[in-house]
Amino acid sequence: GAVVSQHPSRVICKSGTSVKIECRSLDFQATTMFWYRQFPKKSLMLMATSNEGSKATYEQGVEKDKFLINHASLTLSTLTVTSAHPEDSSFYICSALTSGRKETQYFGPGTRLLVL
Amino acid sequence: GNSVTQMEGPVTLSEEAFLTINCTYTATGYPSLFWYVQYPGEGLQLLLKATKADDKGSNKGFEATYRKETTSFHLEKGSVQVSDSAVYFCALSGGGGSNYKLTFGKGTLLTVNP
Numbered sequence: 001g002a003v004v005s006q007h008p009s010r011v012i013c014k015s016g017t018s019v020k021i022e023c024r025s026l027d028f029q030a031t032t033m034f035w036y037r038q039f040p041k042k043s044l045m046l047m048a049t050s051n052e053g054s055k056a057t058y059e060q061g062v063e064k065d066k067f068l069i070n071h072a073s074l075t076l077s078t079l080t081v082t083s084a085h086p087e088d089s090s091f092y093i094c095s096a097l098t099s100g101r102k103e104t105q106y107f108g109p110g111t112r113l114l115v116l
Numbered sequence: 117g118n119s120v121t122q123m124e125g126p127v128t129l130s131e132e133a134f135l136t137i138n139c140t141y142t143a144t145g146y147p148s149l150f151w152y153v154q155y156p157g158e159g160l161q162l163l164l165k166a167t168k169a170d171d172k173g174s175n176k177g178f179e180a181t182y183r184k185e186t187t188s189f190h191l192e193k194g195s196v197q198v199s200d201s202a203v204y205f206c207a208l209s210g211g212g213g214s215n216y217k218l219t220f221g222k223g224t225l226l227t228v229n230p
Contacts, residue, residue, distance in 0.1 A: 006159070032216065043205065043220045044160070093159050097216050105218060107152075109159040 002028050004096045006108035013084055014116055020080045021111045023094030029074035030096035034105065035067070038091040050077040084115040118143045122206045122221035129196055129228050137191040137224050139180075139206035147208040149173075149182050149189040150218070154203045163191075163204070196228045 003026040013019050023033055031052045036044040048069050049057040056069035066088075068080040077096075081088050091112050095105040123138040141147065148167045152160040164173030169184035178193045189206060206221040 004159075034217075041223075041225075043222045044218075046217065049217070095160075095218075103216055104162065104165075105216065106162070107160040 002026075002096070002098055002104075002106040004094065004106045004108040006092075006094055006111050008111060009109060010112045010114075012114045012116065015085055016083055018080055018082045019084055019113060020078055021092055021094075021113075023077045023079070023096070023108050025075045025096040025106070028096070028098055030077075031074060031099065032097040033071060033077040034095045034097070035069060035077075035079050036093045036095070038093060038110070044093060047079075081113065084113070086115045089113055089115045118147065118208055118219045120206050120208055120219055120221035122204075122224055124222070124224065126225040126227060129226070131198055131228055131230050132195045133228075135191070135193040135196045135200075135226070137204055137206075137226070139189045139191065139221060141187050141189065141206075141208050143187075143208055143210075145210065146184075147210045149180070150207040150209070151178070151180055151189070151191050152205040152207060152220075154205065154223070156202070160205065196226075198228045198230055201226055201228045 005024045007022045033050040035047045038044050047062045050069045050071040052071045058064045071077040093110045095107045098104050119142045121140050150165045151163040153163045154160050164175040166173040166182035172181045180189050180191045203223045203225050205223045207218045209218050
């Protein structure tokens with residue numbers, strides 16, 4: 001199957017700093033990628049849809065100025081958590097959508113963010 | 117809007133036991149249905165899917181049948197292994213919403229003991 005990578009896999013940062021997480025589709029091009037947040041023992045919450053070459057579409061309740069998304073190429077989307085606070089600590093997962101008749105989302109391995 | 121309800125865990129089984137994880141959904145139209153698996157510390161992997169009524173998705177011994185009449189997509193495996201221990205998520209896309217935005221259930225933690 002298609003491969004999606006995320007970097008870093010784990011990051012610890014101080015409160016007030018910004019953190020960038022990369023999501024890459026390694027063997028296919030993805031015009032659409034998604035960013036999810038997963039709380040402990042909870043389901044995935046869709047944060048935003050990232051579209052190559054255009055602005056991301058954010059879900060209701062997600063602060064676009066807090067979670068900056070850039071989809072600069074067909075294989076890379078980045079999520080920047082700005083001015084991170086301890087409540088932003090979470091597991092962030094991206095997915096990339098294959099194109100064609102059988103569109104399928106493939107997920108990255110996730111990034112564990114801990115804000116101290 | 118779309119929603120997915122799956123049985124709450126945790127589910128604990130002995131090796132070679134039969135597994136069923138129930139999943140029901142609410143959607144208009146004809147959604148696609150998925151089961152994803154998340155192993156400890158990892159992201160989600162697509163386990164199987166079905167895109168229309170009466171389709172059966174299968175993979176690695178797991179099966180699920182798309183039942184429109186009961187709006188269900190229950191996951192089954194005849195003989196579980198310790199390596200099947202993971203969190204299983206039922207999900208749907210389409211069905212009145214975006215064709216590719218996924219709506220997830222809350223997940224069911226499965227633990228298989230030797």
